[in-house]
Amino acid sequence: MNLADAARVFALLGLVAFVPVVRAGEEKVPLKDVPMAVLDAVKARFPAAELKEAARETEDERTTYEVALKQAGKAVDVALTDEGEITEVETELAAKDLPKAVASAIETKFPKSTIKGAEEIVEFEGDKQTRSFEVLLETWARKPVEVKLSPEGKIVKEEEDDES
Numbered sequence: 001m002n003l004a005d006a007a008r009v010f011a012l013l014g015l016v017a018f019v020p021v022v023r024a025g026e027e028k029v030p031l032k033d034v035p036m037a038v039l040d041a042v043k044a045r046f047p048a049a050e051l052k053e054a055a056r057e058t059e060d061e062r063t064t065y066e067v068a069l070k071q072a073g074k075a076v077d078v079a080l081t082d083e084g085e086i087t088e089v090e091t092e093l094a095a096k097d098l099p100k101a102v103a104s105a106i107e108t109k110f111p112k113s114t115i116k117g118a119e120e121i122v123e124f125e126g127d128k129q130t131r132s133f134e135v136l137l138e139t140w141a142r143k144p145v146e147v148k149l150s151p152e153g154k155i156v157k158e159e160e161d162d163e164s
Contacts, residue, residue: 025057025059026055026056026057026066027055027056027057028053028054028055029054029055029056029065030054031051031053031054031067034054034056034065034067035065035082035084037082037083037084038054038065038067038080038082038084039051039067040084041080041084041085041086042067042069042078042080042086045078045086045089046069046071046076046078048071048072049069049070049071049076050069050070050071051067051068051069052068052069052070053067053068054066054067054068062081063081063082064079064080064081064082064087065079065080065081065082066078066079066080067080071091074091074092074093075091075092076089076090076091076092077089077090078090085124086124087123087124087125088121088122088123088124089121089122089124090119090120090121090134091119091120091121091122092117092118092119093118093119093120093133094118095115095118097118098115098118098133098135099133099151099153101151101152101153102133102135102149102151102153104153105149105153105154105155106135106137106147106149109147109155110137110139110140110145110147111140112139112140113137113138113139113140113145114137114138115135115136115137116136116137116138116144117135117136118133118134118135118136119133119134120132120133121133121134121148131151132148132149132150132151132156133148133149133150133151134146134147134148134149135147135149143160144160145158145159145160146158146159146160
């Protein structure tokens with residue numbers, strides 16, 4: 001990898017790591033205006049974390065919150081109901097920390113690609129939790145692709161990432 005490629009990788013990784021929590025349909029909310037039940041749930045689950053920012057979204061008369069935090073040097077996004085029930089946790093991962101099956105599936109399907117960012121996603125519904133991984137990569141043809149995989153390495157979803 002030459003110096004220009006290294007600089008490009010560093011710049012893209014910086015963008016992935018610091019993407020704001022606010023997405024389409026969400027509005028940024030000062031932490032002081034987030035319901036106490038939401039903040040208490042986040043602090044109970046991540047007691048050593050530093051809360052960074054929050055967003056609120058209302059859809060079909062249901063309000064949800066997403067709180068961005070820093071835990072052990074990693075970016076974590078926590079999605080919750082307004083009552084403080086955690087529905088999803090997205091945790092930033094280094095490429096080397098991906099499960100072997102996931103890394104192998106990426107290498108097989110996208111040879112010579114470069115991983116630009118990765119997250120572990122845990123979704124909660126009642127007592128059930130589902131774990132998956134999202135990987136943002138750049139193919140050998142320099143196309144950004146986002147891939148969602150099961151822990152066993154099965155590709156669940158794949159799409160070109162136009163936001164990169």
